Amino acid sequence: MTTTVRQETSDKVDLWLRMYRQMVAIRQFETEVNELYTRALMPGLAHLYIGEEAVAVGVCSALERTDYITSTHRGHGHCLAKGASPDRMFAELLGKEAGYCKGKGGSMHIADPATGNLGANAIVGGSAGIATGAAFAAQRLGNGRVSVCFFGEGALGQGVLYEVMNLAQLFKLPVIYVCENNLYNEYTHYSETTAGEIVARPAAFDIESVTIDGQNVRVVNEFAQILVDRARRGAGPAFLLCNTYRYHGHHVGDINREYYRSKQEEQIWKSERDPIVNFGKVLIEQKIADQEALDGIQKEIEAQMKQAVAFAISAPYPDVDEVEEDVYA
Amino acid sequence: MPENHLPAQNARELTFAQAIREALAEEMRRDSTVCILGEDVAEAGTPFKVLSGLLEEFGRDRVFDTPISEAGFTGLAVGAAMAGMRPVVDIMFGDFVTLTMDQMVNQAAKIYYMSGGAWKVPMVMRTTMGATRRSAAQHSQSLHAWFCHIPGLKVVLPSTPYDAKGLLKAAIRDENPVVFFEDKMMYKLKGLVPADDYTVPLGVADVKREGDDITLIATSSMVQVALGAAVLLEEVGISAEVVDPRTMWPLDEKTLIESVKKTSRAIVLDEGYERYGVTAELAAVIATGAFYDLDAPVKRMGAMHVPIPFSPPLEDATVPTEQTVFEAARALCGR
Numbered sequence: 030m031t032t033t034v035r036q037e038t039s040d041k042v043d044l045w046l047r048m049y050r051q052m053v054a055i056r057q058f059e060t061e062v063n064e065l066y067t068r069a070l071m072p073g074l075a076h077l078y079i080g081e082e083a084v085a086v087g088v089c090s091a092l093e094r095t096d097y098i099t100s101t102h103r104g105h106g107h108c109l110a111k112g113a114s115p116d117r118m119f120a121e122l123l124g125k126e127a128g129y130c131k132g133k134g135g136s137m138h139i140a141d142p143a144t145g146n147l148g149a150n151a152i153v154g155g156s157a158g159i160a161t162g163a164a165f166a167a168q169r170l171g172n173g174r175v176s177v178c179f180f181g182e183g184a185l186g187q188g189v190l191y192e193v194m195n196l197a198q199l200f201k202l203p204v205i206y207v208c209e210n211n212l213y214n215e216y217t218h219y220s221e222t223t224a225g226e227i228v229a230r231p232a233a234f235d236i237e238s239v240t241i242d243g244q245n246v247r248v249v250n251e252f253a254q255i256l257v258d259r260a261r262r263g264a265g266p267a268f269l270l271c272n273t274y275r276y277h278g279h280h281v282g283d284i285n286r287e288y289y290r291s292k293q294e295e296q297i298w299k300s301e302r303d304p305i306v307n308f309g310k311v312l313i314e315q316k317i318a319d320q321e322a323l324d325g326i327q328k329e330i331e332a333q334m335k336q337a338v339a340f341a342i343s344a345p346y347p348d349v350d351e352v353e354e355d356v357y358a
Numbered sequence: 359m360p361e362n363h364l365p366a367q368n369a370r371e372l373t374f375a376q377a378i379r380e381a382l383a384e385e386m387r388r389d390s391t392v393c394i395l396g397e398d399v400a401e402a403g404t405p406f407k408v409l410s411g412l413l414e415e416f417g418r419d420r421v422f423d424t425p426i427s428e429a430g431f432t433g434l435a436v437g438a439a440m441a442g443m444r445p446v447v448d449i450m451f452g453d454f455v456t457l458t459m460d461q462m463v464n465q466a467a468k469i470y471y472m473s474g475g476a477w478k479v480p481m482v483m484r485t486t487m488g489a490t491r492r493s494a495a496q497h498s499q500s501l502h503a504w505f506c507h508i509p510g511l512k513v514v515l516p517s518t519p520y521d522a523k524g525l526l527k528a529a530i531r532d533e534n535p536v537v538f539f540e541d542k543m544m545y546k547l548k549g550l551v552p553a554d555d556y557t558v559p560l561g562v563a564d565v566k567r568e569g570d571d572i573t574l575i576a577t578s579s580m581v582q583v584a585l586g587a588a589v590l591l592e593e594v595g596i597s598a599e600v601v602d603p604r605t606m607w608p609l610d611e612k613t614l615i616e617s618v619k620k621t622s623r624a625i626v627l628d629e630g631y632e633r634y635g636v637t638a639e640l641a642a643v644i645a646t647g648a649f650y651d652l653d654a655p656v657k658r659m660g661a662m663h664v665p666i667p668f669s670p671p672l673e674d675a676t677v678p679t680e681q682t683v684f685e686a687a688r689a690l691c692g693r
């Protein structure tokens with residue numbers, strides 16, 4: 030009896046520390062991305078996930094490596110949480126051959142079969158069909174996999190989402206629709222674009238839904254685990270609504286944003302609801318770690334990210350002939 | 359010099375984006391049924407800031423943000439146009455027109471014909487095109503050829519601020535659905551634009567530069583590329599004429615054919631895909647119309663037939679440049 034309790038406790042400690050590290054890793058990754066943009070070292074733009082780390086980490090920690098995810102334009106966090114390595118991610122963001130897509134995809138298209146990542150997607154709602162289709166394949170092939178579709182609340186505007194939720198429920202597919210409500214569709218508050226209650230939408234298809242605090246990684250993970258287990262058992266799709274917030278602009282270039290949201294609002298989320306700071310406090314309170322250990326994690330990850338950036342910067346671009354490769358399989 | 363190249367007395371230098379905004383503002387003042395709808399068009403004035411200031415002047419009833427529902431709000435515009443409005447729909451990136459295709463192709467384009475002329479759809483869809491912005495495969499395409507293929511739609515590709523303002527005003531006043539493509543890399547391009555109320559009629563090509571040895575027929579941002587190539591060609595003694603059809607449909611076949619009859623050689627340049635694209639259609643028009651005057655096969659240059667890659671060296675290889683056009687023109691002229 031005591032051994033199982035001890036085992037459970039140590040599993041929990043491992044999981045919590047892993048989740049903490051992953052959140053720090055995502056934040057540090059994104060901090061470096063912002064830096065690359067500011068120093069004009071990254072082509073194009075990127076949509077930072079800072080502030081929303083608990084959602085990707087909480088959900089992906091409930092998944093097996095072979096389970097599927099689809100991601101969005103704001104996808105770095107999902108990809109990292111599912112197991113992508115930072116050096117190849119940075120390489121992709123810089124358009125280098127060593128990147129996950131040989132430099133062809135860039136920030137918004139990271140895909141990695143080895144970690145079940147079906148791909149980030151630059152079309153809002155564009156991956157709803159893909160995630161649902163992967164769940165359909167998992168069901169038909171009987172391989173026990175579950176599929177998670179990450180999307181922002183902006184995707185609630187896309188009709189395809191409702192078409193596939195209907196299919197998912199009809200076929201009882203193992204797919205979880207994870208809606209990250211960070212309050213804004215680009216530069217417009219979601220209340221101006223979204224009629225009624227969000228969860229009334231899955232409810233229309235009789236899809237199980239849960240609304241949670243997306244800034245609390247333990248809560249996210251706990252509910253994700255329940256819904257994933259349920260889907261794996263064949264009980265069908267679910268909808269997980271995570272209330273969260275992005276700290277930065279819609280993309281790295283969105284600096285002056287007071288016309289759509291106040292500095293004060295940003296400040297409140299950052300100072301009161303930060304997923305990493307608050308989880309760090311819990312770890313200390315529960316004596317899982319002390320401040321020194323947390324600082325150590327931060328330092329170690331900072332160094333790791335710097336190394337990954339250096340790798341990407343020194344990596345070569347693809348050969349120009351590569352441009353015509355991979356058009357057809 | 360063609361008439362519209364003469365700076366009007368009250369012309370000012372405006373950017374391409376400012377010219378578009380001015381066209382919209384003028385048409386909205388002129389006609390209270392003109393309204394703008396799309397994602398982040400109001401306070402944000404679009405991510406490209408093309409519409410900044412319109413909300414302040416015209417208010418929320420006439421400039422309004424929609425959900426991210428391209429099919430839905432395009433369909434709404436079709437119905438509103440049938441019922442007395444003149445909506446201007448904003449599709450942020452041309453890549454997202456895919457989501458509107460049923461509304462545009464099966465609905466807007468066919469309603470006038472199917473109803474035997476009973477119902478018309480006077481709407482404009484403004485959207486973007488153009489690569490090399492490092493935005494990767496789903497934010498860089500030039501899909502205008504899709505609409506050119508459909509009877510009932512008009513398709514406009516302005517290449518200068520002057521044309522952008524005049525053509526957009528004409529598009530808004532047109533009784534048909536018009537799709538208006540703006541190259542997002544051209545928003546900062548400057549040019550003289552009259553403050554007057556003028557329109558550029560749909561279906562009239564424009565000779566952007568006169569020449570004798572070869573005709574470069576170019577659309578949208580490729581007009582700038584062609585003009586740049588023409589300067590390089592001049593240095594090696596080749597006189598290039600640059601012709602901009604301005605509207606893909608209606609198409610001013612006569613001006614294109616006449617130019618090529620004069621020069622006897624032609625390159626057609628367009629940023630859409632070469633295969634089954636705008637360059638194929640324009641080349642066929644020339645090959646048929648100027649057959650007996652051609653001294654060389656018509657050459658086509660468009661986007662390489664690949665999804666637009668993100669990596670800069672790869673992306674740059676996918677579109678025609680001044681240098682590649684220069685080389686192609688030289689080869690065609692045998693010099």
Ligand SMILES: Cc1ncc(C[n+]2csc(CCOP(=O)(O)OP(=O)(O)O)c2C)c(N)n1
Pocket residue numbers: 076102103151152153154180181182183184211213214215279397426428450454457
């Ligand atoms: C179909 C489509 N329409 C519009 C866009 C442009 N766009 C990119 S992100 C975005 C807002 C997305 O908001 P949300 O889904 O809530 O995600 P968030 O950016 O808040 O993470 C828009 C409108 C797009 N990429 N795809």
